[in-house]
Amino acid sequence: MKGVMIQGTASDVGKSLVVTALCRILSTEGVKVAPFKSQNMSNNSYVTIDGKEIGRAQGIQAEAARTEATVWMNPILLKPRSHQDSEVVYLGKAIETFSGREYRENFYEKGLNVIRESFQMLSNQFEMVVIEGAGSPVEINLKDRELVNMKVAALADVPVVLVADIDRGGVFASIIGTLELMEPDERKRVAGVIINKFRGDITLFEDGVRWIEEKTGIPVLGVLPYIEHHMIDGEDSLSIANQFSNQKRGDVDVVVIQLPFISNYSDLEPFLFEDDVSIRWVKHVDEFGAPDAVIIPGTKSTIQDLKFIKDQGLDVKIKNHFKNGGFTVGICGGYQILGDEMIDEAGSDTGIVNSRLQGIGLIPGKTIFYKEKETIRTVAAYHEDTGFPEKIPLEGYEIHLGKTVIKQKGCSFLKLEDGKEEGYFHYNGQLIGTYLHHLFHNDEWRNRWLNLIRKRKGLAVKEIRNLRDYKDQRYTALAVEMKAHLKWDLLKEIIENWSSGE
Structure with a gap:
């Protein structure tokens, strides 16, 4: 199987975006292409059609490649649960939690084996693979047992293209x-x-290109422009600042609690494309202000992040916000945090069996954490308790350990495909809790919720903005933009004629 590996001089230089663009370019040219990243460290995940969990970047890249994402595209996903430990998701299923040292000592050979197996599986289905590295390939303290960069390139026997970020400065030194x-x-x-x-x-960088090529003997295959609002979901928390930092101030002020172990923050990205909405990420009470709505997103460590909210005094701010008529939404872990109590029956959230913590107490429900994680794609409709007459489908996915039992009847939010009731909806939508990730990616629902806020503020309601079709158009637009700045024929020649001589 032919392929190429995209490595970077550092984290967040744009490897994921480049891989996404290459997947769409190759797909458009009729190549059956797959993305691949051996080991991903991110709490921003993606659920495959068969209910397995992989890194979100590889799910997005598969969409760009016009193919269905599978666990073979990201066989190892590390989801940080604390500053020391990460949950290991192996072929889509959580298997164990390791410290960094334990993982390096105990998982290396197993990791190599599953990478080899993944390449074999992908080679049976695809003509080409575009591989993404992680961080820098020259982290000297990690190189002897690394599973993400040059070792992977050697196993696949593909050429490497090194990406450097000129925006952060020092591009010559970094290369x-x-x-x-x-x-x-x-x-x-x-x-x-x-x-x-x-x-x-x-064109002002032409001298720089010549210098790099003369100094290294390696061709510069392109100088890519800074692309804003590309609508390609970020991979990790480093991307939050980049994607939301230059946002305009809109009439609708939405605060998102920036949890230490936030997961699946891609839930919030559709708001970037609503002209009158601004998103503010808040970690401290003095940043809170007087928002129209507060969203508590998902988290990999619900109880730890609830402790963070309480330690910062944000729980008081959230309760007062709601009492004063503000809209409040909790998604997944945020839903659990808004409840009355959490019980870690299996020790799966904290590592301490039967540990308990009182929640914020806005939603009358209790969450119990069990050992097995639930991961599933799902389709739902509005529950009749909401008072919405339409049976419009809402698509999303669930990734959670805990199960929440609501004590109050007549306030469900959704009805799932299997007929089960899900979530909490009360006070005409002023308070919502749900396990459905990507809720706001459903254009009709996002528009309905925002119009509830607009009406409350005396603002004009707006028509639905269709972002689903727009996103696929952005994959193509990204590919066209990047291809225009790449020496595409030379890159294809490198891939086609590559031979390591090994």
């Missing part, structure tokens, strides 16, 4: 330094360099 720290056999595998996130007139 030269990375290459100098590589072993000779690794250095020979680097077949090209891409400069990413260039602002302004790209």
Whole structure:
């Protein structure tokens, strides 16, 4: 199987975006292509059609490649649960929680084996693979047992293209330094360099391109422009600041509690494309202000993040916000946090069996954490308790350990495909809790909820903005934009004619 690996001089240089663009370019040219990342560390995940969990970036890249995402595209997903420990999701299922040292010592051979198996599975179904690395390939303290960069390129025997971020500064040093720290056999595998996130007139960097090529002997395959509002979901918490930092201030002020172990923050990205909505990420009470709505997102460590909310005094702010008529939504872990109590029956959330913590207490429900995680794609409709007459389908997915029991009758939010009631909806939508991730990616629902707020504020209601079709258009637009700035024929030639000589 042919392929190419995209590595970076550092984290967040744009590897995921480049891989996404390459997948769409190749797919458009008729190539049956798959994305791949051996090991992902992210709490922003994606549920495959068969209910397995992989990194969100690979799910998005599969969409760009016009294929269905599978666990073979991301066989290992590490989901941080604390500053020391991560849950290991292996072929889509959570198997164990390790510290960083335990993982390096106990998982390396198993990781190598599943990477080899993944390549074999992908080679049976696809003509080409576009592989994403992680962080930097020259982290000297980690290289002897790494599962994400040059070891993977060697296993797949593909050329490497090194991506550098010019926007952060020091692009020449980052390229030269990375290459100098590589072993000779690794250095020979680097077949090209891409400069990413260039602002302004790209022709002004022509001297820089010549210098890099003369200094390294490696072709610069493109200088890619800084692309804002590309609507490609971010991979990790580093992307939150980038995606939301330049946001305009709108008439509808939505606060999102920035939890230490936030997960699936892609739930909030559709609001970036609503002209009158601004999203503010809040970690401290002095940032809270007087928002129209508060959203508590998902979390990998619900009880720890509830403690954070209480330690910061944000629980008082949230309760007062609701009492004063503000809209409040909890998604997944945020739903659990808004309840009366959480009981970690299996120790699966905290590691302490039967630990308990009182929630914020706005939703009359109790959450119990069990051992097995539930991951499923689902389709739901509004429950009759909401008073909404339409049976419009809402699509999303669930990823959670706990199950929440609501004590109050007549206030369900959704009815699932299997007929079960889900979530909490009360006070005409002023208070909502649900396990359905990507709720706000449903255009009709997002518009309905925002119009509830607009009416309350005396603002004009707005028509539905269709972001689903827009997102697929953005994959194509991203591919067209990047291809225009790539030496595409040269890159294809490198892939087609690659031979490591090993």
